[in-house]
Amino acid sequence: MSSIAVIDYGMGNLHSVAKALEHVQPGIEVRVTADPEQVRSADRVLLPGVGAIRDCMAEIRRLGVDKEVREAIASGKPFLGICVGYQALMQFSEENDGVDCLGEFEGRVNFFGDELKDAAGERLKVPHMGWNEVQQTLDHPLWAGIDNGSRFYFVHSYYVKLANRSQVAATCEYGVEFDVALAYNNVFATQFHPEKSQKAGLQLLQNFLNWDGRR
């Protein structure tokens, strides 16, 4: 049976994502762990994360998770980042007065701002919390069986803008247009929470578990 390491660096609730993985592929070995050997020997790696980026990055560095992430990405095995686990792959985040992130991808994490408005001039609440439409911008095995424009569940106050537009796998609009999924070689990452996005989200997790890491 295949295995997946859900990297545990002490931030947030990993129970939901572990349960969702077990739900879509009963019998899969889900390792919630920060142990480098457990991560290295897993068939797939998932980097989750909720909370503030400064604390997340501090724990990532303290536990050596930065090295595990770099190795996993370089190994070619399927890698999935979720929410702060996506943001952490960027170079820099504006949150907490500015935090250097892992720099695996060229991009920035920006604040939605206090004056966010929609096209009609209505004020938008921050955090961006709830179900929004995700526009797929490229064909990818992880989008298999998911209608373009499907709604996924978001909860975040900072958004990613990727420098390399060919790495953008999906966008979303909330006052600004931003990049909600990244695809590059064996790496896929999402701002939304597939584990909380009912059918569409479970389909994406299933696709990830069936994916060989190639396009």
Added chain:
Amino acid sequence: MALAKRIIPCLDVENGRVVKGVKFLDIRDAGDPVEVAKRYDEQGADEITFLDITASHEGRDTMVHTVERMASQVFIPLTVGGGIRTCDDIRKMLNAGADKVSINTAAVFNPEFVREAAQRFGSQCIVVAIDAKKVSQPGEPDKWEIFTHGGRKPTGLDAVEWAKKMVEYGAGEILLTSMDQDGVKNGYDLGVTRAVSEAVHVPVIASGGVGNLDHLVDGCIEGKADAVLAASIFHFNEYTIPQAKQYMREHGIEVRL
């Protein structure tokens, strides 16, 4: 294309069973919380809220197990409230599979708890629940006050000012219940809903008083709520979630279908 307004069925849970009363009295049994939550998940509910109204310690442990069971079968966000008083309570619920916790009375007695919780777990999982009652007389400017203990104890705190303060302290969302309306099915108190929603930059969930689908529409449009919470209209099969969403969409509200 926009963010959808959320429909949130609320389950009052006592000793592991869903119950629903009128104005916090006259409790009726409405089933096993996990079965009820699964039904709502299948129908397309956008989130589920569990409010633990159990008083005893044994009941609290039952709640943790209920949350665990629910989290392995339902894959939409889950908020758990009722009796959340310490960071340890929060940790327990998040570990059991809750995505957010709702803090009510403890915030009134110790606002610093909200700050501490938000710093430790992130604002995204801290909901502050506010139970408000109108205290102004007809003809006076509208004023709503916070009540605790199921609406029995006044605190002297102004509801709108309190909501602003809670957001400053790190609340990521406000769950606003009108105690005048709760269980009486005459619709949300749109005045306080709109006043709070316009005063804070975080999402506001309207709660208390839904008796028909127009009330959900009014909560979103006139009350400017970001999410609408209801209990009895769904528990007792007066309306289904898809009916509610269809009706909201017909009234120009963006929903997830």
